[in-house]
Amino acid sequence: MEFIRLRVSGFKSFCDATELEIGPGLTGIVGPNGCGKSNVVEALRWVMGESSAKGLRGGEMDDVIFGGSGLRAPYDLAEVALGLKRPPVTGDDAAIAVLPKSEDLEISRRIGRGTGSLYRLNGREVRARDIQLLFADAGAGSKSPAIVGQGQVGFIVEAKPEERRRLLEEAA
Amino acid sequence: MEFIRLRVSGFKSFCDATELEIGPGLTGIVGPNGCGKSNVVEALRWVMGESSAKGLRGGEMDDVIFGGSGLRAPYDLAEVALGLKRPPVTGDDAAIAVLPKSEDLEISRRIGRGTGSLYRLNGREVRARDIQLLFADAGAGSKSPAIVGQGQVGFIVEAKPEERRRLLEEAA
């Protein structure tokens, strides 16, 4: 599975639609304090099935919807879409019935104020569970050790031994 | 009260005696990762009466004594001395009986492995309580908001409202 692009609209400080190309190798994300770099990381974790508002620095999940700025009114809708490429389908893969045969996948998550989240896979509505499974199988879930949030790098060293074991189990 | 110098010996990675002059205005402390910068800050908090080993990144208070290096054996003693200058004694100051009349003060704390800490004020043994009171009156105790440890700067913003109130009370 390859991550190709991330499109964000109405999510946190990204009120207008904007897109990040995720090329091979190393992509740097730069900019001044408070400009929205960590919001990009959270948009990625959100579309991959993150279910905890607190894990996205919010009080409730609606906090991810653009809350307005000095000049703009708040929005009521947020959407993040992730473009992926998958290796051609093999026998056991087909077991995840939701996966379309094509190699290009688009996963999107949309939330309306007060109306909850909706996931789609290539346009068809799916459950959060299906999306979380899809990423867990590829070793890339929203809780994977491969996503290190700001200020979190020391966590693995400060964590209790049982918490570290859980990371080992995820990798197993 | 003015802080003039800090002498460290046998404390954490400072096995040989070494001294920091604390001049007026801004003194920068620089050096590569792991060289001992935060150990200097902890030496200062320790001589000012810090009583929690965990607050000094240790398991027990003996962890502050030089534990050896690749080439050196562990030490059994650690001592930190702090040179201060005090404004001339006035009426109510004399109430803190332990304070000598002179303007130059030297506060030291020494610990032996397994034998506990000993405080001295200008050579005379005093209790931890006397030292903590001395600094609290000058608004400079080891828990004062004016000493911000590494990684702690965000604490005030992340703390619960009651915890912040306690800082207000200290300043009152």
Place this chain on the structure above:
Amino acid sequence: ARTRLEAVFEDVDRHFRHLFQRLFGGGKAHLRLVGMDDPLTAGLELDAMPPGKKLQNIRLLSGGEKSLTALALVFAFFLTQPSPLCVLDEVDAALDDANVERFADLLEEMAKETQTRFLVVTHHPLTMARMHRLFGVTMAERGVSKLVSVAFDEAERFKESA
């Protein structure tokens, strides 16, 4: 006890509002005492609005914005009850260059206006350049730390690990 706490609160709040605007180059922030009917559980709340943004929960602030807001509050306490010593251990780690400059401007001013002595641990060249003197901590012998006074032109060499 209450009126004393409220008097200190007003001082800290006044300094905090002013320092926040200095550090952010604009915006608004203030403190709030909540639950004062029971002084034992009363708390100090914080509202902060960086320039051009809406007032939100302070948890939504970015890493750098959180450091700056916290520094404004630390210095606000400080101006209310001056302390002979202030120690800051890598408080500039999350700041971009422009915010490091604003932080350093404020430090220089605090050093001029008060008798306080500051010890500032930093890796940031912009912060180092504003210091009145520098001490380097070396581990010439691995595992053994020593303190040496450093001239400004040598400071670059000091930053490097062995």
Place this chain on the structure above:
Amino acid sequence: ARTRLEAVFEDVDRHFRHLFQRLFGGGKAHLRLVGMDDPLTAGLELDAMPPGKKLQNIRLLSGGEKSLTALALVFAFFLTQPSPLCVLDEVDAALDDANVERFADLLEEMAKETQTRFLVVTHHPLTMARMHRLFGVTMAERGVSKLVSVAFDEAERFKESA
């Protein structure tokens, strides 16, 4: 289940030992499984000894040493179970220049050896310089973020706050 966990443990431990020495330029570190008699409470312990130092409680490690040790472990998990994506948000904030270079060397090598795509958020010029491409996040309109592709010579300008 046990043998599988133990097999993964051995892989992660092997990678961790090797990566720790690469990032610290020496020293020793290893992982330990403790309390395995009860798999539900078993834990993963960590021993780390930077070059020239004695083995101590990992809590005594410095800020920068902690970040490097943690990165060695994150990458060790990563090499054991490759992931299509790795995201690192300012993991270099506590590192001095020499350690940023070692971290960036390792990143470049991981990018060559695996198919993984990396997103690296950073303020550090030395890390930026090693990226294959840069995206800037701007707030040209205050409070409103946009993503734009940035040429390397423009990167310096991007770092500055408005």
